Amino acid sequence: MEKYNTLQEMIGEAEQRSVKLSDIIIEASCEQMQISEKTFLNLMKINFEAMRNSVIEGKNIEDESPSGLVGDITSSMLKFNESKNIFGKLFSNVITDALAVSELNACMGCIVAAPTAGSCGILPALLFPIQKEHNFTDEQMIRATICASGVGYIIAKNASIAGAEGGCQAECGSAAGMSAAAIVELFGGTAQMSGWACAHALKSFLGLVCDPVAGLVEEPCIVRNVSSAVVAMSSAQLALANIKSIIPVDEVIYTMKEIGDEMDEKYKETALGGLATTKTGTEINNKIYGCKNKCSNK
Amino acid sequence: MNVFDIVGPIMIGPSSSHTAGAVKIGYFCHLLSSDAKEFSITFYGSFAKTYQGHCTDRAIIGGILGYLPNDTRIRNAILKSKELGYEMKIITSEEKPSHPNTAKIQWYENNHKFEVIGQSVGGGNIKIISICDQKTEITSSDDYYIIKNDSKNIIKHYTFKHIQDSYNNMVLVHKKEVTLDFLVENKLEFIDLKTRSNHGKI
Numbered sequence: 001m002e003k004y005n006t007l008q009e010m011i012g013e014a015e016q017r018s019v020k021l022s023d024i025i026i027e028a029s030c031e032q033m034q035i036s037e038k039t040f041l042n043l044m045k046i047n048f049e050a051m052r053n054s055v056i057e058g059k060n061i062e063d064e065s066p067s068g069l070v071g072d073i074t075s076s077m078l079k080f081n082e083s084k085n086i087f088g089k090l091f092s093n094v095i096t097d098a099l100a101v102s103e104l105n106a107c108m109g110c111i112v113a114a115p116t117a118g119s120c121g122i123l124p125a126l127l128f129p130i131q132k133e134h135n136f137t138d139e140q141m142i143r144a145t146i147c148a149s150g151v152g153y154i155i156a157k158n159a160s161i162a163g164a165e166g167g168c169q170a171e172c173g174s175a176a177g178m179s180a181a182a183i184v185e186l187f188g189g190t191a192q193m194s195g196w197a198c199a200h201a202l203k204s205f206l207g208l209v210c211d212p213v214a215g216l217v218e219e220p221c222i223v224r225n226v227s228s229a230v231v232a233m234s235s236a237q238l239a240l241a242n243i244k245s246i247i248p249v250d251e252v253i254y255t256m257k258e259i260g261d262e263m264d265e266k267y268k269e270t271a272l273g274g275l276a277t278t279k280t281g282t283e284i285n286n287k288i289y290g291c292k293n294k295c296s297n298k
Numbered sequence: 299m300n301v302f303d304i305v306g307p308i309m310i311g312p313s314s315s316h317t318a319g320a321v322k323i324g325y326f327c328h329l330l331s332s333d334a335k336e337f338s339i340t341f342y343g344s345f346a347k348t349y350q351g352h353c354t355d356r357a358i359i360g361g362i363l364g365y366l367p368n369d370t371r372i373r374n375a376i377l378k379s380k381e382l383g384y385e386m387k388i389i390t391s392e393e394k395p396s397h398p399n400t401a402k403i404q405w406y407e408n409n410h411k412f413e414v415i416g417q418s419v420g421g422g423n424i425k426i427i428s429i430c431d432q433k434t435e436i437t438s439s440d441d442y443y444i445i446k447n448d449s450k451n452i453i454k455h456y457t458f459k460h461i462q463d464s465y466n467n468m469v470l471v472h473k474k475e476v477t478l479d480f481l482v483e484n485k486l487e488f489i490d491l492k493t494r495s496n497h498g499k500i
Contacts, residue, residue, distance in 0.1 A: 001300060029301050043302060050308040050368075065312070067351050105311030108353060108373045115304045116421060117314040123305070145305055152304035161304070162420040164315070164344075164398065178304075215348035217312040270398075271348070288351055 001028045006250040007154045007195055014191035021181070021191040022143045025150030041142065044149070047112050048142050051101075051124040054111045058100025065106040067288050069218045074100045090133045091230075098125035098229040102222040115152045115161040115174055118217045121225035122175035123148055126183060126232055140186060148182035151198055158250070159257035163210035163269040166260030172221075172228040173205030173256065176235065179228075183236035192244075199245035199252045200235035201228075206252075207259055209267035211274025214285040220275055307422050309367040315399050316345065316352035319418025321372060324361020326426055326439055327403045327414050329491060330470070334405040334412075336385045337362055342395035342402070345418075349390070358401060359386050367422060396427075440492035443471050445481070 004010045004024075014024045030040050059078065064071025077099055081092045102121035105111045114123040123145070131141050152161065155174045160166035180197035189197070205228070213219040239245075245252070266273030275281050309318040327337070339358055341349050349355050353372075360375035363382070371378065379386050399418040404411065415428040426436040436442070481488050 025301065033300055044305070047302065047306050047308060066353055108311050108317075108356075110308065110368055110370060111311050112306060112308050113314045113318070113422060114306075117309065117311050117318070120311070146301070149301035149305040153299070153301050156299065156304060162315075164420065214351055215344070216351040270344070 001025070001032045001150070001153055004028060004154065006158070007151065007198065007253070008248065008250050010150065010154070011191040011195050020143070020147070021150065021185055021194050022146040024191075025146050025153075029150075044142050044146055045138075048127075048138070048145050050110065051112045051114070051145075052128060054101045054104055054109065054120070055097050055124050055128050057109055058097070058102075058104035061100075061103055061107055061109070063107050065103075065216075065218060066108065067106075067214065067216050067218065069214075069216065069284065069288075070103055070106050070222065073222065074103050090129055091233075093129035093132070094125050094229050094233065095226045096125075097129055098122060098226040099222065101125060102217075102225040106216070106218045106222065114148070115156065115178070116163070116171050118163060118212075118221050119171040119175040119225060119228070121222070122172065122228045122232065123179050123182070125225070125229040126179045130183065130186070136186065144182040144186040147185045147194065148178040151181045151194070152178040154250075155202075155253055155256075158253050160260055165268065166256065167263050167267055167269075168208040168210040168221075168224060169202075169205040169256055170260055171210065172224045173202050173208060175225075176201040176205065176228040176232040179232040180235035180239070183232065184239050187236075187240055189236075189240050193239040193242070195249040196243070196245040197236045197239035199247065199249035200238050200243075201231055202249070202252045202256055203245070203247070204231045204235070206256060209263065209274050210269045211267055211276045212269065212271055213276050213281040214288050215269070215271035215276070216288075219281075219284075303421055303423070307367060309422060310357075310370060310372045313352045314422040315418045315420055316348065316354050317357045317372075318367040318422035319399065319420075319424050320345070320354045320357035320401065321361040321365065321367045321369075322422070322424045323401050323414075323416030323418065323426070324358040324403070325364065325366065326361075326416060326424075326436075327405070327412075328362050328364045329439055329444065329489075330412065330414065330429075331362075331405055332407055334407050335383055336387075336405060338387045338389065338404045340389040340391050340402040340404075342391050342393060342400040343398035345399050345401055346390040346392070349388075354401075355388050358403070359384075362386070362403070397425075441473050442491045443473060443476065443481070443488045444491060445469050445471055445476075445486050445488040 077096045098121040111120040160170045161174045163171045177198040180201040181194035184194040184197045356375045360372035397417040402415045404413045417425045
């Protein structure tokens with residue numbers, strides 16, 4: 001993978017050889033890691049299955065998070081879905097799964113960082129509901145996961161995937177960009193379209209700060225996982241409809257880095273600004289850390 | 299970095315840096331320690347400020363007990379450590395560290411004081427920056443062998459003298475410094491920290 005410096009280089013290579021973006025990523029990763037394609041696919045399958053388990057487990061959470069801040073949001077959504085269908089079943093399933101995995105993460109469940117734990121709900125929330133709705137095979141879904149991972153690799157290389165370095169745009173934004181590119185490949189879009197989808201998603205998050213209340217991956221992280229999954233859907237559909245990104249994807253990634261570098265430290269996971277320092281955010285912080293033994297004694 | 303650092307690792311939440319990375323720092327101490335039951339853990343920076351909420355304490359203690367980042371037992375690691383007779387002391391420091399997520403772990407082994415300083419540098423990746431006041435840049439224990447009972451001093455270029463003194467000729471050696479063939483030829487007992495597989499009589 002080291003040989004690719006931009007997403008456009010990977011896209012160009014894929015288009016020239018008439019192969020998928022995931023083919024290029026598999027080839028370059030096997031070369032980098034000195035492993036066979038079979039081993040690579042098996043390794044990705046392990047992470048894919050772990051993501052599937054996180055969705056299942058997330059819908060059956062009984063505990064509240066160690067901070068006591070969340071604990072019943074997925075069950076509330078599941079209950080609502082039984083009685084009402086507003087935006088269609090796929091939409092409901094995507095936002096429910098995003099909630100489930102993010103809430104599981106907050107409750108110390110087993111998740112797959114994609115690209116981080118704070119943004120772990122986005123990719124699985126798209127993969128599994130889409131697979132169910134459109135009857136894709138596991139092999140096709142693992143391919144999509146590979147596409148997402150390669151796009152994320154370029155973002156990490158040229159910008160950042162850490163909230164502490166680039167704000168929430170780097171975490172939830174990256175996850176949405178990766179997922180949007182993957183969905184495009186899954187539905188037969190070109191590598192170039194995957195690039196556009198990634199760009200559309202990233203553009204929607206530019207400037208988004210990381211301002212977790214009490215420094216926890218709960219408020220607003222869980223809700224941002226949900227909205228990021230929805231942005232990934234719209235970005236993918238825009239690209240599949242041949243609506244290109246006027247600003248090329250690598251320039252968007254560079255912009256994300258520039259904004260991240262310029263961003264004040266208080267908006268980079270330090271809990272020193274934004275929602276974290278609102279009146280209520282401060283009260284929650286004092287309540288959690290004022291009673292220091294709550295977490296430790298469990 | 300490879301694509302499995304992007305989709306992965308598989309881990310217990312809630313934070314790759316505050317939880318998964320902390321488990322790995324603790325696990326590194328698990329690999330180095332032997333019979334110690336008393337550990338003192340000092341948190342700096344963001345670790346000190348938010349460790350309760352992110353359960354960094356459970357994570358690092360779980361690591362010391364030998365759990366890996368995807369082990370669900372991390373949730374109850376503090377309770378488990380008490381059951382097993384460990385004494386884990388958590389201290390927070392106001393001192394400004396060189397990286398926001400820093401932890402120092404101290405323990406005694408055969409009357410020798412051990413001190414490991416680790417940093418969680420993002421995405422669950424760690425860097426061990428110091429072992430017993432000796433500067434290090436260990437990003438993965440995978441690159442090391444622990445070689446035990448080298449009474450004939452066959453290994454000349456080991457990295458950490460202190461460990462050798464404390465553990466009756468046990469040494470921590472970077473894989474660049476010694477080949478597998480060499481270890482086997484000289485009938486040395488060793489642990490490959492990547493595969494965790496024991497060779498010889500360990």
